[in-house]
Amino acid sequence: MNASHHTHHAGHGHHGEAGGTAIAHSAPDTHDGHRGHIDPNPAHPGHGAGAFPGRLLVTQGGCSLDLADTVLQPGAIDFRFRILGPDGRPVTDYTAIHDRELHLIVARRELTAFWHVHPQRAADGTWSVQLDLPEAGAYRVFTDIAPRGLSYTITLGADLAVAGNYAPLPIPDPARTTVVDGYEVELGGELVAGEGRQLTLTVREDGSPVTDLQPYLAAFGHLVVLRAGDLAYVHVHPNGEPGDGVTAPGPDITFHTVAPGPGVYRLFLDFKHRGTVRTAAFTLPTTTTHRHH
Numbered sequence: 001m002n003a004s005h006h007t008h009h010a011g012h013g014h015h016g017e018a019g020g021t022a023i024a025h026s027a028p029d030t031h032d033g034h035r036g037h038i039d040p041n042p043a044h045p046g047h048g049a050g051a052f053p054g055r056l057l058v059t060q061g062g063c064s065l066d067l068a069d070t071v072l073q074p075g076a077i078d079f080r081f082r083i084l085g086p087d088g089r090p091v092t093d094y095t096a097i098h099d100r101e102l103h104l105i106v107a108r109r110e111l112t113a114f115w116h117v118h119p120q121r122a123a124d125g126t127w128s129v130q131l132d133l134p135e136a137g138a139y140r141v142f143t144d145i146a147p148r149g150l151s152y153t154i155t156l157g158a159d160l161a162v163a164g165n166y167a168p169l170p171i172p173d174p175a176r177t178t179v180v181d182g183y184e185v186e187l188g189g190e191l192v193a194g195e196g197r198q199l200t201l202t203v204r205e206d207g208s209p210v211t212d213l214q215p216y217l218a219a220f221g222h223l224v225v226l227r228a229g230d231l232a233y234v235h236v237h238p239n240g241e242p243g244d245g246v247t248a249p250g251p252d253i254t255f256h257t258v259a260p261g262p263g264v265y266r267l268f269l270d271f272k273h274r275g276t277v278r279t280a281a282f283t284l285p286t287t288t289t290h291r292h293h
């Protein structure tokens with residue numbers, strides 16, 4: 001259960017089962033909330049707009065992401081890495097975030113493929129997970145973690161290359177609907193640089209609203225937002241949680257999101273229905289608004 005995966009591949013999402021999801025979201029230095037969950041619902045629109053680093057760092061808070069290999073061969077591999085603490089030793093003590101100690105996101109740099117998996121940690125602090133990166137290219141790896149020595153969640157990122165004949169693709173065109181395994185998902189709302197906005201993802205199956213979404217790591221949806229060009233990263237959880245008495249299990253999943261600057265973003269929504277986690281992906285440019293004071 002730990003090494004469950006799910007993958008999104010150039011348009012077809014897919015699969016998996018329970019995994020987890022992460023956390024983090026806009027503020028880089030938010031304090032730990034319940035369950036290691038970081039303030040999923042930033043009440044301060046715009047916070048983070050300027051100072052927010054977009055989780056682009058390979059080291060933060062004294063912790064560093066150390067990949068065992070940065071050049072891989074295409075195909076299935078046992079992907080290994082460690083998180084090194086301020087003392088240079090592998091971190092072995094973490095606060096769980098949405099039911100997992102670590103959430104690993106892997107994306108092709110052109111944002112045409114996405115994986116969200118949950119590696120297993122050995123006693124010595126080495127994390128490992130089966131990954132299958134079938135195509136040559138440039139990838140980015142992100143880890144959402146809350147080392148126990150820190151009072152907040154951090155996302156560390158590093159580059160990864162898969163060797164071979166690289167055939168880059170452009171980011172998919174912007175679209176408000178996408179289909180994954182027979183589910184049609186519609187994206188409502190806008191992304192505005194530096195301003196908090198509500199995004200609503202609506203899930204339908206064969207034209208009918210899905211009203212029995214299942215909790216997936218303590219949420220009805222998990223949204224990872226990546227910016228084209230530098231892969232600035234935002235991981236958001238929905239407004240409301242399963243079992244809170246007010247949050248319906250679909251068809252709408254709403255997220256409060258702050259885009260860390262203008263640009264074109266790729267949004268990956270993980271949702272679970274009938275035991276399977278799928279990923280719906282969208283390309284959405286930020287909208288320019290004129291402020292009136």
Ligand SMILES: [Cu+2]
Nearest residue numbers: 020021022103
């Ligand atoms: Cu996860």
